[in-house]
Amino acid sequence: xxxxxxxxxxxxxxxxxSGAVAVIMAFQDRLDAxxxxxxxxxxxxxxxxxxxxxxxxxxxxxxELDSLSDTVSFGLAPSLILYNxxxxxxxxxxxxxxYFPLILAAFSALRLxxxxxxxxxxxxxLGLPVPASGLCAASLAxxxxxxxxxxxxxxxxxxxxxxxxLILSFLMISEIPMFSLKFKSLKWKxxxxxxxxxxxxxxxxxxxLVLKIHWTGIVFFIFxxxxxxxxxAALFRKLSDK
Numbered sequence: 001x002x003x004x005x006x007x008x009x010x011x012x013x014x015x016x017x018s019g020a021v022a023v024i025m026a027f028q029d030r031l032d033a034x035x036x037x038x039x040x041x042x043x044x045x046x047x048x049x050x051x052x053x054x055x056x057x058x059x060x061x062x063x064e065l066d067s068l069s070d071t072v073s074f075g076l077a078p079s080l081i082l083y084n085x086x087x088x089x090x091x092x093x094x095x096x097x098x099y100f101p102l103i104l105a106a107f108s109a110l111r112l113x114x115x116x117x118x119x120x121x122x123x124x125x126l127g128l129p130v131p132a133s134g135l136c137a138a139s140l141a142x143x144x145x146x147x148x149x150x151x152x153x154x155x156x157x158x159x160x161x162x163x164x165x166l167i168l169s170f171l172m173i174s175e176i177p178m179f180s181l182k183f184k185s186l187k188w189k190x191x192x193x194x195x196x197x198x199x200x201x202x203x204x205x206x207x208x209l210v211l212k213i214h215w216t217g218i219v220f221f222i223f224x225x226x227x228x229x230x231x232x233a234a235l236f237r238k239l240s241d242k
Contacts, residue, residue, distance in 0.1 A: 015044035019073025041073035074134025075108025107169035128171035139220035
């Protein structure tokens with residue numbers, strides 16, 4: 001058991017390293033590569049929990065290390081990707097607006113600290129998971145960089161990115177129920193919402209590929225749709241209870 005117990009933590013460290021490389025790619029203005037490393041970090045984030053369950057190698061250190069890694073990979077890295085995206089526009093944007101996305105890093109850390117103390121979130125989430133927030137933010141910037149004219153119109157201004165930052169930050173610390181994308185079994189009853197989500201997003205992503213939408217846009221679609229799905233479901237439940 002001596003060696004096996006370190007395997008999940010090693011995978012978690014690979015998550016952290018991927019996030020650190022994403023930061024470097026962002027400052028080199030390679031937003032596609034930066035998003036790629038954030039996605040790689042998400043893969044390692046999924047695998048560390050899977051490995052821990054398979055090896056029965058849970059530890060308090062692993063839990064804390066996972067949160068620290070997620071703060072870098074899905075909080076700091078995406079916020080700096082957005083910073084570098086905005087910083088690339090020299091006209092029409094107030095210099096300090098570029099720093100606004102850093103709020104995502106702070107709220108990601110707050111969300112993870114809250115999650116670690118909340119015993120209600122073992123099967124699903126209350127509030128937007130940090131990886132989903134980070135992937136949505138990072139893919140938005142990378143996708144927008146491929147469509148400069150549209151980006152200039154909708155995102156490269158003093159209001160759009162700050163508004164998106166505030167929305168994602170609010171969702172992370174909210175009490176809105178959101179399903180986890182991680183499968184603990186393959187049974188339909190336990191994963192009906194996940195399977196339904198996949199049955200919609202996979203064909204939709206295939207259509208976007210046929211339409212030659214850049215892959216960064218497909219990533220953004222998946223996680224934006226995940227957020228809208230959960231927000232709409234929460235609103236529907238609230239209206240049904242009245």
